[in-house]
Amino acid sequence: MRRALALVAGVAAISATASPAVAQTPAAGLRAGAGQADITPPRTGYYLGGWTRADRLVEGQQTRLFAKAMVLEQGGRKVALVAVELFMVPGGLQQHVAEALADRGFSTGNVLISATHTHAGPGGFANYATLNTAAPNATMLFTDAKALGSLLNPVRADPQLYAFLVRQISAAIRQADDGLAPAVAGWGDEQLLGVTRNRSLEAHLANHGVQRRPGQGKVEDDPEGYGGTIDPEVDVLRVDQVVDGRRVPIGAWSQFADHGTVVKAEIRAYSGDHHAAAIRVFERTVREEADVPDDHPVVNVYGNGAEGDMSAGLDHTGPAGADEVGRAEAASMLRAWRRAGAAMTDDLPVDVRWTQTCFCGQWVEGGRVADRAYPGIPFLTGSEEGRGPLYDVTRQAWEGVKSPRTILAGHGHKAIVPVGSFPKSVPLMVVRVGDRMIASLPGEPTKESGARVKRDVLQATSPARVRKVVIAGLANEYINYITTPEEYDTQHYEGGSTMYGRLSLNLLRQSLTDLSSRLVRGQAAPPPRVYDAKRGVVPVGTPFPEGAAAGALLEDAPARVPRLGHATFSWQGGAFGADRPVGAAFVRAERRVGGGWEEVDSDLGLAMFWRTGKDGRYAARWEVPLDAPAGEYRLVVTATRYRLESSPFTVQPATSLTVAAAPAPPGAVAVRVAYPAARENVDLTARPDGVPEGEVTFTVAGEPRAVPITDGVAALRVPDGAPVAVATGAATDAHGNTNATELRLR
Template identity: 30%
Template structure:
């Protein structure tokens, strides 16, 4: 951890408005070969205190006031031959070059996982905080408030570091297998008018049923078992936006992915560490019933995906094998010096398109989405000589560079390739559309000898969108948000194919930049502890998430009440209590659970805890010299002859039935 502390301390303690630091990249150390596949897995809690802006819905998002279903990171570690990798699956908007670099440096002394083997991916939930990314653009505009939060970022680095170290320390002889199934009816293409601009493929069924083929129905799953201990981990890769829960929601959540995990745990048990990565999802949304965005619909979609994943997991047991080829490669493309590959050149400057302002189809910006040129499907008529083609550049090509300096944009594009047995996992920082992903996969398959290519969006950083050139011509939200113009897809495919050709079994291809310098506008949203100067540095972040410190003991506040079901929300029991300030509580530790007992008895048993989506915890503001909180138990199944009660940090509240 010392490296992380040294890297972050200068801007955590200087009191300036910018966070400026450099992280060097050490070349990978050659590893001795191991005779068999080794694997380890770990899960860590990423739930922060209230007060952090949520990312994904931009200015329409809400600041988090609590959580429903905890945010977590799952780590799957694999070691085979001379390669060592760790796949980090986060309930966050995306990966982050800052987090990836600092975690790689932090684990270098205690693990054999190199930077090229550290894959930091995400589910792209829109219910988690932002403010941890490597560019001012997305720390500024992905959330409802701007700025890079160094304390929140340090918390993420510490937790993920703990997860990687734990996963490596727990590794043992293992077996694994990839599988694939199709999931239909739970997703839809939200930008169909742009998608159908792509040429029909040769598959007659696909060409004839374009509406149904506008999503990628394939769910990929990697099952890993310990040779001597049964299931160890499950990694799901599937393409669907994390937008089942609407932007007006104000609690942290993993969106529909939380219900994927819960369904899989209910079917498979608690033994395997279950995590997920986003697939090619940029133009794919959950198939919600009209007007019903919320936890009820998110649960319906998520549990359907989880059921399919569970069946696939169970079917893979006969195909598990120990003889597994493993390789890793990371290329960081610095667009300041390398804008072309294989004759494909990107514009000298990125540009934000007008269609971006109107928002995506299911979450459009009121009024603006109806006005050209913001309205989807109103491309610029004369753009043949413009490197940004049909895009209407916000503020014009001349004014936008003045308002948005080049340094605010993503300028380093990480392309990551992991070879795992019969498949190649390709990670890129873009939100990638269905057909753009198919083209990347096709290019990679032609350059390598694997059975399957799996493309994952928003890995290792967030850099906007990647559409096909044909989709780009329509200038829907996805095209307006493709920063580097209509050739972005071809550029990415060429780099991914080139890198994949080098990632042979046992290879660790390190084409990362020798060092990365980040210069970010900073703002601390992480709440300060009462009676102190707030969390700062590594010790501050750790203190804010460890023991409750100055927090007073909780106090009961009234009786439980029942709130009936609505079209968007399930029924719930709610009860309040008084406690310390948000900055004093350990939000990544258990806070509340529900107990039951036969009526009239005192033999209380735990029924559900706050790791479940059934419990929601909210900060309701300062009150009576302290802070008031609410706990909600959603979808309760109360039985006659039983009493129930909430228990908050060891304090039993008044029973109800």
């Protein structure tokens, strides 16, 4: 189901994008602020959280990881909406972040932290030790005593990493709170089709009474077809500050359901996956379109929604694939953001309710919920995008494997694996902003689980003029997956990873509906269960080391680099990536302009990649953009304690355009001109489907005929029988890149 994804192009700003004068915001109106902090650990060597394989350790960085925050305040009520580029949010960590901000009026009840669910962030920061366990492969079981010991006796959270994350996430919220100013806000939405598909289709179809064996389901089996198998909703809360009577955007809180599994475990580097591309493209475009000053924050607080079975990682792989997916998401978010610009107001309700709900065997729709957490066999084999070590050995996914009878109450026919410990109680939060209600879920809800929560909450709140419900998944705690009873009964990976049995969702639906109903009626939340999710973990750890005092050049940059090629540079520094500064660029690309150097890119963006290890040998590469001005460049390393520069190198036009015959009407010839396909796990950025504009010079019977390229195609009418060719260098794009291979058409 590969589908072409639309890339963000230069779109003319519509009237909603401008910053029209508005009435001065009264003191009682909305106030808002935005902030961010670098949460990329200044250390490699952690296993990749999400993939949780002990043989997939971090060796470098493809993109930075960030915490993004938006604080809203109105009528004495305050709420922090936060997204972190991690695979999950432990409940104890959320509690520690809230406590660090108590002096500012924050608590566990008004800080909503949602994970993007990138699988290329660090592991090892969970309050529950089971979630710090990375599965060893078969060889490691016999050769690595540490890996085996960790499997049998899960380790506590790494104190350095845990304290670092609490400190940096708190800093993002603090920055947003410091920047509170009069503001206006509004919602926009879009639908994004063709990017994701349901990776557990047969389990999803069970919701419609359609029974199919694993691998036998078809999207046509869903009553609504493909659109019914995914969650296509893109919801964007746009927020603009009011500065001297004019609107200045500070960004948005955005939601779309999509697993963070495009960048696979083989990359072995920190990466925000497709979220990183969506965030950066959105922020850059908003800043440019609205002419936001450089010192004014613009953030895209993009977490995740009902993504349990939603994935772009089935059809896209590697950094370039993540860039492609993220740009499509950003394009949809930007359309929603522009639409929201026409309905901005400072007079919209902002309110929040929070409680703590226990899986304690209480009655819910369908019976009693389980009071003990257990995984099933499919939990051990991983998902379709990247199976685990057990699958490597058995070549079996173990999906659909069930017990012939119920072993434990509430768990149905799950083939129980009696391992691990998981949160017994979970926080739930609903946030009203204007006519939308945000409902949190403490794990990975499937598309249909999210739909049922949306339906119930909307039914309870629509009399109070709530128009739509938005899911914040992976929020404030992590209990793995959340499936419908029908999906659970199929015992695919998601059902096998639903820890509290087949009625888990029904308890969460019941609690969220009650919480939402209380909010719109102005009633207090039900008393929360007293529960300490910290598990004895404290945010106290020795700071990460500052790295080497000096660096030494090992291999200089090449003398010439073509566009779309890689400028490389290596040096000797400190072990395990400790040389990288937090919150500042580590590796920069600079271009000579006049008598000085101007920064054009850095490892804070999407086109840098560096690796290192325990030996402290670093290797970096920068992917030169297809439109980079030709000229002299250099790479600069700015570590915590030293600085290195490569020798200057020349960026040249690429000669890698491809020219192929295209369909043409009688009496004409046509060619399609394209950029080279991105190489999986090598190239870092997406390329357009075709060269959007440029020129092709055909040679017709020995005579040159220049024709413009339109949407990747150049066509020309030619005499019958005349020989036609496109010579080397005869096809060029708007930036002067050319083809290196001749094409003879006839």
